[in-house]
Amino acid sequence: MQKLVDNLIASGAFGAHPPRDIIYAIAIFVFSLIVFLGIAFPFAGVVSWVERRVWARMQSRCGPNRVGPNGFLQWLADGLKHVCKEDLIPAESDETLFKMAPYLVILAFTLPWAVMPFSSDLILADLNVGILYMTSVTALTVVGVLMAGWASNDKWSLIGGIRSAAQIVSYEIPAGLSIFPVVLMTGTLSMQGIIKAQGWAPWTWFVFANPFTFIAANVLYISALAEGNRTPFDLPEAESELVAGFATEYSGMRYLFFFAAEWGNLFIIGAIITTLFLGGWQVPAVSSNPVVMNVLQLICFNVKVLFLVFVSMWVRGTLPRVRIDQLMSLCWKYLVPISFVDMVGTAVWMAIWPEGNWIAPWILMALFSAVIIVFLGRVLHYFRRSRMELYLSPTI
């Protein structure tokens, strides 16, 4: 956004000798406010409604459909309800830490939006350490969750908080290592730089660049789900075992903020993977008008991200929860070695073909589409069969 402000200053909109620092400060605040109140927080709210509707459809239920058209205003109603609830702080808790924990969790959700590349010009700040910044600020969540679990002075919270800390720090390793194949290939950490190294077409995306990046993309998605406390890795707040995990003692707004951050993090997970592996906002150059191009890029980026968000809801509606020993062995015995191999493999691949191999993307795409076609065939088969069963015995 700095380019826009610089252009405005150069065009003389603020007089001949504008106070550059003050204009920058105001611009930063205005843009950040637009992103936070216009995109980040409404997304976290709306996605909570979307997710409940999607699960309901997957489990043959109705879902929330009373407030507003199709229940669309459910998230506002929930927010209002939480504002009107009593704020309880357990008498024996550590009050300072108890109050501080939601702030840290919300910070971990707010800060990544600074480097969110919506389109070629719509990015708050294209930091030269973009992806490193992204991984480091999202890791703040673990401090907040552990703090919440410990400060509550409740056994359920403690178990939830400690489990969550172990889970999030473990899955940070495969997530961090899976970013390296892309950094090796681009030689930059900036979000825009990584996107510009890819093209609009699937065969120029990094996910299909070589077999190792393809696996790295999948490993990154799995670890991101675990870091976001999503099913099948939602052990920290396992409702059927731990009441509400680290959030057991929280009520009212504090409880709401934990879950708003969790739902909002879905967008951030999707955006990281879209940026690194799925070509980000890249669209074919159909117009020379920058406004039209930016709108197209915005749509393209959001479609990709929202598809990944939908996949995570789908996973949550489908898979059961894993056990904690399975969770840890999946991370340390499978994902960490696999992501090591990915990294070394990409380095070797680049040493052999520095400019990339043109045949590998096509082979990978063919394999991937074959898997998708077989999968869709199965889905169609089961749809037909379940319909027929319903027809034959309507009572089930």
Next chain:
Amino acid sequence: MYFDFGTPLALAIIGIGFMAVMFGMQKLLAPRNPYQRKLTPYECGEPPTGKAWINFNVRFYLIALIFVVFEVEVAFLYPVAVVYMDWIRRGQRLYVLTEILIFLGILLVGLIYVWVKHDLEWLKKVPE
């Protein structure tokens, strides 16, 4: 630089300010009626026995230790990964690849050691 690194600060202030406003609204709207029974920790309806601030399982410390080793390694690898492409373009590919492999090899020895010592298993078998 000023613009770029001012943005995270602005977002942090906005996030915290937003929360402060919401908490203020809650103060105005929500009822306040605390009493002693309500403020006890939740333990499924039973009166709580003892505090929750106890020593917990040592396995979590082991995980944290292994994590520190690997996270430091990840941090060290970022600069290498960024300049790797330049080195390849300069025709030094074998040299730089060997160096990366040596660094990763040393770390891998650590992972293998932990693995062989059964510290990655959740249910650790006590040697007879």
